[in-house]
Amino acid sequence: xxxxxxxxxxxxxxxxxxxxxxxxxxxxxxxxxxxxxxxxxxxxxxxxxxxxxxxxxxxxxxxxxxxxxxxxxxxxxxxxxxxxxxxxxxxxxxxxxxxxxxxxxxxxxxxxxxxxxxxxxxxxxxxxxxxxxxxxxxxxxxxxxxxxxxxxxxxxxxxxxxxxxxxxxxxxxxxxxx
Numbered sequence: 254x255x256x257x258x259x260x261x262x263x264x265x266x267x268x269x270x271x272x273x274x275x276x277x278x279x280x281x282x283x284x285x286x287x288x289x290x291x292x293x294x295x296x297x298x299x300x301x302x303x304x305x306x307x308x309x310x311x312x313x314x315x316x317x318x319x320x321x322x323x324x325x326x327x328x329x330x331x332x333x334x335x336x337x338x339x340x341x342x343x344x345x346x347x348x349x350x351x352x353x354x355x356x357x358x359x360x361x362x363x364x365x366x367x368x369x370x371x372x373x374x375x376x377x378x379x380x381x382x383x384x385x386x387x388x389x390x391x392x393x394x395x396x397x398x399x400x401x402x403x404x405x406x407x408x409x410x411x412x413x414x415x416x417x418x419x420x421x422x423x424x425x426x427x428x429x430x431x
Contacts (some may be wrong), residue, residue: 256411256429262404265385265416265424266392269298272383273305276399280306285378286346287315291355291367292338295319297416298385299354317342319353321366335345340370347375356414358384358400359395386426388412404428 260268269413280286288306290299296318303314320338353367364382371380383399386404406412415422 256427258425259404259428260386260426262424265401265426268385270305272399272401273302276302276381276383277306277309279381280350282350282391283310283312283314283334286350286352286415287317287344287346288352288354289319289342289371291363292318292320292340293419294356294385294414294416295354297419298356298383299352299362302352302354302383305420309311315344315349317344319367319370321363321370342371342374344354345375346371347379349377350379350381351377352381352383356384356416357386358382358395358397359388359390359412361391361395364395365393385414386412402426406420407431 270275288299288303290296299316303316307314318339318341320340322337351371353371353375355367358364368380381398385401387397387400388405388410390406404412406428407430411429411431413427415425415427417423
């Protein structure tokens, strides 16, 4: 995929470090806090945020993995059947503050599906959202609480997040105008 690198490994590391520190500062109750990553790259970002908060706090942070496939509102229009990935929430989310983590927010539909999937497990006290990239063009009134980088895009433009160890090319974010 062609395009311009808008974030490199150092940029992503800095974004994770700064936002994890801000998130940690906002946590009121570590015992009732958990991080849940949205498959696929949100899981890797959640792991990095979790590691940073654990090193800051000296305490373990509960974490989970969320696959939103069955809650997508575009399943019937996609043409190709999606690959089902793992969902793993091994703690009671009731009355917890959950940090939901994803790589990119665009229309808001993935986040909507993630909220529906997550609340099928219970009723958290609060859900906060971290995204690495906010590319605008929302169709739903959903905004991240924590955002690494905002970029103005047209709906046809593409943003590709690459993260190790998922991607062989290392960490970067590539923006291509159509």
